[in-house]
Amino acid sequence: MRWKLWLLMAPALLWLLAIFAAPMLHYAWLSTQAETVLTGLQPRPVGAEQWLRLWNDARFWQDTWQTLRFSAVSVLLEMVLGLAMALLLHQPLRGRGALRTISLLPWALPTTVMALGWRWIFNDPYGPINQLLQGLGLSGVPFLSDPAITWLAAVWADTWKTTPFVALLLLAGLQNIPADLYEAAALEGAGAWQSLRRITLPLLTPYLLIALLFRLAQALGVFDLIQVLTGGGPAGSTESLALYAYLNAMRFLDFGYSATVMLGSFAVLLVVAALAGLAFQWSRTTQAEELR
Amino acid sequence: MTQSLNTSTAAGLRLRELSRRVQQQTLLDRLTLEVAPGEILALLGPSGCGKSTTLRLIAGLDRASSGEIELGGAVITHLPPAQRQVAMVFQSYALFPHLSVERNLSLGMELRGVPRADIARDLEQVLALLQLEGLRQRRPAELSGGQRQRVALARALLRKPALFLLDEPMSNLDAQLREDLRGELRTLLRSTGVPVVYVTHDQHEAMGLADRIAVLREGRLQQIGTAAELYNTPTNRFVASFLGNPSINLIETPERQLGLRPERLKLAPAGSSCEAGWSMLEGTISHREWLGDRVITHVQCPGQGSLKVVGDAGQAAGPVQVRWRHEDALSFERDGGGRLLPLTTRSQ
Numbered sequence: 220m221r222w223k224l225w226l227l228m229a230p231a232l233l234w235l236l237a238i239f240a241a242p243m244l245h246y247a248w249l250s251t252q253a254e255t256v257l258t259g260l261q262p263r264p265v266g267a268e269q270w271l272r273l274w275n276d277a278r279f280w281q282d283t284w285q286t287l288r289f290s291a292v293s294v295l296l297e298m299v300l301g302l303a304m305a306l307l308l309h310q311p312l313r314g315r316g317a318l319r320t321i322s323l324l325p326w327a328l329p330t331t332v333m334a335l336g337w338r339w340i341f342n343d344p345y346g347p348i349n350q351l352l353q354g355l356g357l358s359g360v361p362f363l364s365d366p367a368i369t370w371l372a373a374v375w376a377d378t379w380k381t382t383p384f385v386a387l388l389l390l391a392g393l394q395n396i397p398a399d400l401y402e403a404a405a406l407e408g409a410g411a412w413q414s415l416r417r418i419t420l421p422l423l424t425p426y427l428l429i430a431l432l433f434r435l436a437q438a439l440g441v442f443d444l445i446q447v448l449t450g451g452g453p454a455g456s457t458e459s460l461a462l463y464a465y466l467n468a469m470r471f472l473d474f475g476y477s478a479t480v481m482l483g484s485f486a487v488l489l490v491v492a493a494l495a496g497l498a499f500q501w502s503r504t505t506q507a508e509e510l511r
Numbered sequence: 512m513t514q515s516l517n518t519s520t521a522a523g524l525r526l527r528e529l530s531r532r533v534q535q536q537t538l539l540d541r542l543t544l545e546v547a548p549g550e551i552l553a554l555l556g557p558s559g560c561g562k563s564t565t566l567r568l569i570a571g572l573d574r575a576s577s578g579e580i581e582l583g584g585a586v587i588t589h590l591p592p593a594q595r596q597v598a599m600v601f602q603s604y605a606l607f608p609h610l611s612v613e614r615n616l617s618l619g620m621e622l623r624g625v626p627r628a629d630i631a632r633d634l635e636q637v638l639a640l641l642q643l644e645g646l647r648q649r650r651p652a653e654l655s656g657g658q659r660q661r662v663a664l665a666r667a668l669l670r671k672p673a674l675f676l677l678d679e680p681m682s683n684l685d686a687q688l689r690e691d692l693r694g695e696l697r698t699l700l701r702s703t704g705v706p707v708v709y710v711t712h713d714q715h716e717a718m719g720l721a722d723r724i725a726v727l728r729e730g731r732l733q734q735i736g737t738a739a740e741l742y743n744t745p746t747n748r749f750v751a752s753f754l755g756n757p758s759i760n761l762i763e764t765p766e767r768q769l770g771l772r773p774e775r776l777k778l779a780p781a782g783s784s785c786e787a788g789w790s791m792l793e794g795t796i797s798h799r800e801w802l803g804d805r806v807i808t809h810v811q812c813p814g815q816g817s818l819k820v821v822g823d824a825g826q827a828a829g830p831v832q833v834r835w836r837h838e839d840a841l842s843f844e845r846d847g848g849g850r851l852l853p854l855t856t857r858s859q
Contacts, residue, residue: 402572403605405592407619407670417618421609 249478256472269479286459290438293374301385309393326383334447337376366456385430392426460484522583523547524706529578538564540730546706553709553721561730562710583673598672602679604663606651613647637665656684675707693719726750748848757819770841773821781830791834
């Protein structure tokens with residue numbers, strides 16, 4: 220009977236193999252080949268040499284740190300602000316429909332367009348923010364040229380764009396919570412904060428997890444926003460792993476090493492996913508214990 | 512906030528001229544009634560009659576447009592729900608789906624800051640009372656309809672309320688279970704010693720469970736009284752038609768409308784002469800419903816439509832005479848539907 224199950228899953232499996240496994244395997248092979256201008260862009264086997272190079276590549280580790288930092292901070296901000304926004308949009312306000320539509324606009328913009336917009340807003344000294352600061356007699360902020368600030372500018376632009384996406388997911392979750400649960404809780408003596416903590420958040424957990432998963436996967440692979448907003452600068456301080464892999468292939472024409480960087484960043488993603496999974500397991504067991 | 516502490520009045524529930532209007536619509540129109548401690552009052556009526564609105568106003572889930580709610584001698588009209596000491600059993604039961612039975616029951620006490628030892632003690636007591644001990648770790652999704660209802664009742668009991676509200680608590684149960692539970696629920700609600708307001712659209716439930724029944728229609732109170740009062744001396748055609756199964760027969764006379772309860776009608780051979788004090792109509796039996804304990808005979812009477820007669824199995828078909836005692840007929844105004852004084856001397 221088991222083979223029948225496999226047979227039924229076969230079309231989906233073949234599809235997955237073709238679009239995920241095959242390129243991965245090709246990259247695994249490519250990471251053992253030198254394919255650069257020097258080899259005439261023809262693959263030449265070099266064994267584990269490029270993996271050793273990756274291990275000793277300070278730029279790779281710096282980009283790993285920068286990618287993790289960007290992802291952690293922006294996703295955290297997006298979750299918190301997204302929840303706040305969803306709660307607000309869930310209230311029976313006048314003009315709620317229009318408000319919901321307007322609040323989704325940032326997410327509807329193409330990333331490159333909004334990144335260009337933010338590059339102008341952050342421009343020093345001619346961007347609107349710096350103009351405003353100078354008009355108030357304050358000194359301008361070098362948003363895009365100070366390594367200590369620029370990564371936060373990137374985090375901000377990303378948060379601005381994707382918070383509505385998180386809010387949309389969570390709003391769907393909120394709408395699935397029956398109103399009479401809140402009425403029952405109110406009759407039991409729950410205030411707004413207690414209702415949020417005891418009813419909304421637990422019942423929203425599946426939606427929070429989905430939003431977290433989507434956002435983490437996207438943030439760890441961030442490319443377009445960084446490419447347009449900062450180009451990875453200043454001094455590589457905002458360069459992400461995806462951008463580094465792209466530069467290796469498209470600027471340095473080092474296709475073999477680009478594949479190695481790709482697989483390396485995939486390994487980083489796996490580690491993060493495993494840690495997130497463990498944290499999820501842990502929170503579920505503690506929650507189950509709390510139930511007892 | 513006005514809080515009269517007049518303890519000389521009974522610690523029951525009082526509604527005075529309570530109204531709720533939303534935009535141009537009047538959902539509840541100047542409802543005045545009282546429920547004594549330990550009394551079960553059923554709010555009965557078709558959907559949209561204002562019975563659920565009344566319940567939500569008493570609970571504080573909706574705002575009253577005007578009027579007053581008094582509970583235990585204090586005016587609670589504008590208090591938030593949390594401060595009303597009111598327990599409500601929702602039609603959906605509104606159990607928290609992410610919590611076990613035990614946690615569903617203890618959550619409210621935790622929120623109100625009841626000491627842990629007291630929570631544990633009360634919890635055991637109510638679990639035993641409602642036979643929920645074996646289910647304490649289950650989630651609501653793992654319970655049957657009847658079990659969910661018991662959990663909802665247990666939660667309401669643990670609130671130690673000054674007033675019990677129930678919003679069609681039986682409507683999600685199957686008919687058999689509903690009948691079995693009626694007596695149990697009545698005993699349980701009685702034992703609390705607080706006023707109980709019970710919303711239902713099911714006349715049998717209202718009659719079997721409540722001490723008094725308030726019939727509502729389009730936001731207005733039609734009549735309040737015991738089941739017998741409502742059945743025997745309805746104030747109008749609506750109340751007369753709403754209570755009774757099969758429903759009352761209405762026939763037209765030149766001056767008024769007569770209401771004839773199916774079980775007060777007698778069948779006689781067609782063309783037989785009528786005794787003094789009785790009236791009759793000639794008709795033809797169209798069909799009969801055999802229901803085990805009784806038979807409903809449908810008699811087609813020319814000019815009056817079909818009359819239902821409840822009685823023993825008799826004649827199965829053909830022409831027949833339907834007759835009734837004058838004092839058994841209820842008279843209603845033709846237009847307004849209000850009940851007129853009985854005319855015992857009148858004959859057809």
